[in-house]
Every structure is written in C-alpha cells, then in structure tokens.
Amino acid sequence: MTTVDRRRVVARPGAWLVWGVVAFFFVNLAALVGSVVVSSFGTRWFDTWLPQGWTTQWYGRAWGEFDVLDLLIVTLQVCALVVVISAVIGVPAAYVLARRSFPGKRLVTLLFLLPILMPPITYGIPLATVLYKYGFAGHLSGVVLANLVPSVPFVILTMTPFIEQIDPSIERAARMCGARTWQIFLRILAPLLVPGILAASILVLVRTVGMFELTFLTAGPTSQTLVVALYYSMSAAGIRAQQQVDAMAVIYTLMMLVLLVVALRFVNPTQLVARVKDEPE
Amino acid sequence: MRVALRHRLADRGIDRHLLLLVPAAIFVSVLFIYPFFYGAGLSLQPRAGGGPLANYQAFWADTYERDTIWITLKIALPSALLNVLAAVPIAMRMRGRFRGKRLMTTILVVPITLGTVLTAEGLLNYLGPIGWFNRVLMALGLTDEPVRLVHNYWGVFFSIVITGFPFAFLLILSYLSGIDPSLERAAATLGAGRWSRFWRVTLPLLAPGLATTFCLTFVLAFSVFPSAILVGEPFGETRVISIAAFHAAYEQYDYAMGSTIAVVMGAVELVVVAVVMGLRSLLYTGPTGGKG
Numbered sequence: 001m002t003t004v005d006r007r008r009v010v011a012r013p014g015a016w017l018v019w020g021v022v023a024f025f026f027v028n029l030a031a032l033v034g035s036v037v038v039s040s041f042g043t044r045w046f047d048t049w050l051p052q053g054w055t056t057q058w059y060g061r062a063w064g065e066f067d068v069l070d071l072l073i074v075t076l077q078v079c080a081l082v083v084v085i086s087a088v089i090g091v092p093a094a095y096v097l098a099r100r101s102f103p104g105k106r107l108v109t110l111l112f113l114l115p116i117l118m119p120p121i122t123y124g125i126p127l128a129t130v131l132y133k134y135g136f137a138g139h140l141s142g143v144v145l146a147n148l149v150p151s152v153p154f155v156i157l158t159m160t161p162f163i164e165q166i167d168p169s170i171e172r173a174a175r176m177c178g179a180r181t182w183q184i185f186l187r188i189l190a191p192l193l194v195p196g197i198l199a200a201s202i203l204v205l206v207r208t209v210g211m212f213e214l215t216f217l218t219a220g221p222t223s224q225t226l227v228v229a230l231y232y233s234m235s236a237a238g239i240r241a242q243q244q245v246d247a248m249a250v251i252y253t254l255m256m257l258v259l260l261v262v263a264l265r266f267v268n269p270t271q272l273v274a275r276v277k278d279e280p281e
Numbered sequence: 282m283r284v285a286l287r288h289r290l291a292d293r294g295i296d297r298h299l300l301l302l303v304p305a306a307i308f309v310s311v312l313f314i315y316p317f318f319y320g321a322g323l324s325l326q327p328r329a330g331g332g333p334l335a336n337y338q339a340f341w342a343d344t345y346e347r348d349t350i351w352i353t354l355k356i357a358l359p360s361a362l363l364n365v366l367a368a369v370p371i372a373m374r375m376r377g378r379f380r381g382k383r384l385m386t387t388i389l390v391v392p393i394t395l396g397t398v399l400t401a402e403g404l405l406n407y408l409g410p411i412g413w414f415n416r417v418l419m420a421l422g423l424t425d426e427p428v429r430l431v432h433n434y435w436g437v438f439f440s441i442v443i444t445g446f447p448f449a450f451l452l453i454l455s456y457l458s459g460i461d462p463s464l465e466r467a468a469a470t471l472g473a474g475r476w477s478r479f480w481r482v483t484l485p486l487l488a489p490g491l492a493t494t495f496c497l498t499f500v501l502a503f504s505v506f507p508s509a510i511l512v513g514e515p516f517g518e519t520r521v522i523s524i525a526a527f528h529a530a531y532e533q534y535d536y537a538m539g540s541t542i543a544v545v546m547g548a549v550e551l552v553v554v555a556v557v558m559g560l561r562s563l564l565y566t567g568p569t570g571g572k573g
Binding site for chain 2: 014015018019021022025026028029031032033035036039046047049088089090092093095096097099100101102103108111112114115116117118119120121122123125126127129130145146148149152153156181206210212213216217227230231234235242245246248249250252253256257259260261264
C-alpha cells in the first residue's frame with residue numbers, strides 16, 4: 001500500500017514536468033502564429049503590444065496583386081498530377097514488395113529508400129540541371145517530375161505495410177475461381193486498398209503543397225506554387241508590405257490545415273508505421 | 282525446356298508479377314540515379330580546368346566553403362537530437378486511451394501545416410527585438426534589453442524544432458503503439474518499477490525506432506535551406522551547406538561546383554545516417570519491437 005502511494009507521488013512531478021514543457025511549447029507556438037495573424041489584420045504596428053488599428057485590406061491586396069487564383073490553380077494542378085502519377089506507379093511496386101521475395105529485393109528496397117533519405121537540395125541541383133538540359137524545367141512538367149522523385153518512394157513505403165496486412169488467401173481464392181491478375185487487381189485488391197491509397201495520397205498531397213526546395217529549383221515564372229511565391233515575396237523585402245506577406249502566409253496555412261484535418265480523418269497518425277489494434281481497455 | 286526454366290525461375294521468386302515493379306524502378310533510375318551520376322560526373326569537370334578533383338580541392342581549401350559542413354552539423358545534430366528526446370516522454374504519456382486524445386494529437390501535428398514562410402514570419406514577429414516574447418521578458422524584469430533570438434543560430438534552431446518536432450512525435454508515437462503493452466505488464470508483475478520498466482523493457486524495444494526517427498529528422502534538419510536564409514544569418518553564422526550549393530549553382534552559374542557541393546553534402550549526410558544505422562543494427566529488431 002505504502003509503496004503504491006509513494007510511486008504515485010514520485011510519478012507526479014515527471015508528468016507535470018512533461019505537460020508543463022508541452023504547454024510552454026504551445027503557448028509560444030500560439031503566440032508565434034497569433035503574431036502573424038494579428039499583424040495581417042493590423043494597420044501599422046511598431047513597438048507596441050498591438051497594432052494601431054485593424055483592417056482587412058491586406059487580404060484584398062494579397063488576393064489582387066499576388067494572383068492568388070493563378071497560384072492556387074498551379075498548385076492544385078501540380079498536386080493532382082503528382083498524387084495520381086505517384087499512386088499509379090507506386091502501388092503496384094508496393095504490392096510486389098509486400099507479397100514477394102525475390103533475389104535483389106534488399107537492393108530494390110534501398111533504391112526506393114534513398115530518395116527519401118537524401119536532402120532534396122542534394123539531388124535537386126543535379127536533377128534540375130538534367131531537367132533544364134532536356135527542356136522540362138521552367139514548366140509545369142518539370143515541377144511535377146521533380147516532385148515525383150520523393151513522392152513515388154513515399155507511396156511505396158507507406159503502402160507496403162498496408163498491403164502486408166491484407167490476407168493473401170483472398171487473392172488465392174480469387175485465382176482459384178479463375179480470376180486473372182488484372183482482374184484480381186481491379187475487383188479484389190482495389191476496393192480493399194482504397195483506404196490505404198487515400199491515406200497515402202493525402203500525405204503526398206500535404207508533402208507536395210509544402211515541398212519548397214524541388215519546386216524552387218525547377219519552377220519558372222508561370223509554374224510557381226504557393227510556397228515558392230511566398231518565399232520570393234518574403235525574401236525580396238521591401239517590395240511588398242510585410243502585413244501582406246503575413247496575410248498570404250495565413251491563407252496558405254489555412255489551406256494546409258484543412259488538408260491535414262481531412263487527412264487525419266482517414267489516417268490514424270499512431271498507425272503510420274506499425275499497424276496495431278487499439279488496446280481494448 | 283522453356284517451361285522448365287520458367288518454373289525454376291518462379292521457384293526463386295522471379296515471375297511475371299515482378300513486371301509490376303518495373304515502372305517504379307525505371308522512374309527512380311531515370312529521375313534519381315541518373316541525375317545523381319550526371320551531377321557526380323559534372324563535379325569532376327571543373328569549369329576553370331585542372332584535374333578532375335580540382336573542384337573538391339577548391340572546396341576543401343576554401344575555409345568559407347569548408348566551414349559550411351560544421352555549421353550545418355552544428356545546427357542539425359543538436360536540433361534533431363532535441364526533437365527525438367523531447368518526443369519520447371510526451372509520446373509515452375500519449376499512449377493508451379484517454380479523453381481528448383485525438384484532439385491532442387491533432388494539436389501536436391498542427392505545426393506541420395505552418396510552412397516555412399509562416400514560421401519564419403512568426404519567429405521574426407514574435408521573437409524579434411520588439412516582439413511579444415522580448416516584451417514579456419522585459420515586463421517581468423528578466424532582462425533589460427531585448428534578447429537577440431532571430432537572424433542568428435537560434436532562429437534557425439527554433440524553426441527546425443517547430444517543423445521537425447511534430448514529425449518526430451508522430452513517428453515515435455507510432456513506434457510506441459507497436460510495442461506490445463503486455464510486456465510491460467509482465468515486467469510489472471515481476472516487481473519492476475516505473476523506471477526500470479522504461480529503461481529495461483520499453484527503451485530497448487523502442488531504440489531501433491528512435492534511430493530511424495533520428496535519421497529522418499536529421500535529414501530534415503540537415504537540408505534546412507529556406508529558414509536558414511529567412512531567419513538566420515545566411516552569410517555568416519548560418520551559412521549552411523545547402524546555401525553554399527545553391528549559391529554556386531544559381532548565382533555563380535557554376536553547375537560543376539554546385540554539383541560538387543551537393544555531392545559533399547550527400548556524402549556527409551550519408552556518413553551520419555550510416556553511423557546511426559550501424560549502431561541500430563546492434564540493437565534488437567525482432568517482432569513486437571518498435572518495428573524498424
């Protein structure tokens with residue numbers, strides 16, 4: 001009895017410390033985001049706690065001057081193409097990796113792991129040089145190709161454990177009944193894979209919207225995505241009012257937030273790596 | 282005879298299904314492996330002439346360039362380590378079921394959506410000399426003049442923590458949920474206390490996952506580029522190696538030198554990852570562990 005009591009008392013400070021650190025992190029994070037939001041609604045803000053007045057004009061200006069609509073359309077086009085192509089290329093490969101063992105499997109896995117393990121700038125610079133050489137870079141196609149490099153391996157790596165947990169006897173049963181490989185894929189596996197494909201696609205989407213380096217290295221003036229345009233407007237200080245950049249950043253974050261909340265509805269974040277059943281308690 | 286060969290190949294796992302792998306393999310070869318070797322080849326053809334290794338010698342001889350390696354490691358290693366170590370106790374508390382777990386996870390993941398620019402703007406606004414943070418410090422009388430926290434090492438460090446921590450947390454939470462809770466209960470029935478349960482049961486099982494998480498967060502931190510320019514001091518304290526590579530390739534238009542620095546960058550990163558993975562292979566990686 002006494003030991004139990006003592007253990008509880010000892011455990012308490014640790015728990016408080018952890019939650020205290022988390023709370024401190026969040027207070028600062030909220031203030032950080034808050035300062036951008038406040039700034040984007042403020043008129044003049046210098047050396048005071050709050051801006052002198054409030055306005056929504058920065059959002060209007062950002063919308064007009066930035067060509068936000070064009071940027072959004074380009075961003076959506078890039079993301080849609082990257083998501084669809086990486087799923088089409090990645091899912092069959094993930095299927096083979098999940099179901100088969102063959103000579104050289106470790107080598108192939110390493111091949112698919114490398115683009116995720118390397119910093120984007122490392123392969124981005126040679127890749128951009130190659131894409132410029134063949135005339136892809138500077139257009140939408142170049143941006144899509146560059147963004148596919150980390151996306152295809154990402155789909156493969158997230159889909160492989162998902163396919164592993166589907167019972168292979170279902171496929172064998174279908175084959176017994178005379179289904180051909182493509183029929184098994186379309187009529188048996190595809191419906192079972194839809195949740196996994198959806199989850200992987202949304203994660204790829206979030207990554208692609210946020211991918212800065214590769215788009216930055218390969219985009220031309222008409223193929224910039226939102227992140228890259230934001231970066232240019234912030235690094236070219238003085239051309240645009242800071243509040244306007246803040247307003248754009250808020251729009252961008254809201255968009256990402258919607259995407260992420262949608263993603264979390266389909267993906268249980270605790271089961272990204274290991275798929276386990278929730279403890280029945 | 283043909284049939285026999287096909288059967289023998291099939292026995293070793295080679296059959297028509299492997300064709301499904303072909304598009305992805307071709308894709309990675311054409312867009313990753315080929316550019317990589319193209320860049321490596323380019324780095325051996327210096328613009329200014331000289332031997333094939335002249336670019337590497339030039340990089341190594343110039344302290345301004347060479348120091349970028351240490352600068353990058355000095356930022357990336359501590360921040361990645363902090364992200365992983367801070368995520369462990371928080372993830373430990375988030376195991377199991379409790380009310381509001383989904384909300385907590387969502388909140389912890391929100392920083393992923395912030396993006397480089399909002400984080401940078403926020404850090405400049407909030408931690409700047411007239412920002413709220415310094416105002417609070419001065420109002421509390423903790424400091425007389427503003428603490429300098431942006432446009433130097435710390436600005437970049439904070440931005441890496443903000444973007445890298447949620448990622449590390451998600452991965453570690455996922456690895457932790459993969460560990461069979463009955464093992465800990467078994468240890469408890471044998472009289473192990475909280476600490477010895479953690480040190481002798483959970484941690485050894487989690488260690489491979491921690492190594493993987495460290496590698497992935499390290500890669501994120503190592504490739505820091507936009508925030509090193511926006512909230513750092515891009516010509517001094519935070520001139521990381523990716524800035525050097527970009528500068529050579531796109532401001533001096535010396536693609537050979539840019540590729541050289543990119544190759545050096547990749548090599549340094551792979552050395553760190555290889556060391557961590559080598560240590561990891563010494564650890565237990567069986568079933569029920571933090572997978573890995």
